[in-house]
Amino acid sequence: NAGVTQTPKFQVLKTGQSMTLQCAQDMNHEYMSWYRQDPGMGLRLIHYSVGAGITDQGEVPNGYNVSRSTTEDFPLRLLSAAPSQTSVYFCASSVRVGYGYTFGSGTRLTVV
């Protein structure tokens, strides 16, 4: 099993550009989430999904969109990149409640 796969691993964007961070898992997990990690801030939840077709906002959703058309994929879209979105982004999934998340290896995004 590949686990949780995130692409790309690194990305540099110009202010105002849009892009999609990809996340895919092959473990048939229902729960998926996107977090951003900033120094001194820990991991903050952007959006999450409890199953295909169901998404909800987390702590810092502004400037990001998600969709969950399949169980496997949970892409994160940056609508108009801003320097404040420079961060490391993690996708994570869980088979069910209480089992903890399996994380992808992260995407380091820099917005200039």
Place this chain on the structure above:
Amino acid sequence: AQTVTQSQPEMSVQEAETVTLSCTYDTSENNYYLFWYKQPPSRQMILVIRQEAYKQQNATENRFSVNFQKAAKSFSLKISDSQLGDTAMYFCAFMKPGDKIIFGKGTRLHILP
């Protein structure tokens, strides 16, 4: 809303010593789950240990154990016989059933040779 607090931003201990990382949380729920995650310099997030709130017995995974005090809302991680490979950022996390995981801000642990 639930919150998770890690009061030690950074710690250093000598190799082979025992170290305890603190975590407190705030919730009105009775049933929930608690986790400790490790993030080494590779950036990968690794689940170290998990605890179910309805279980009184403290979870243990090899050299890692927790001290779960439900009434005090405390969930500390003890690392015994610490090794250089334990150097990492450690995150405490909380989750109530059917909901998302909430992380603390982390404790940076240095194991010194």
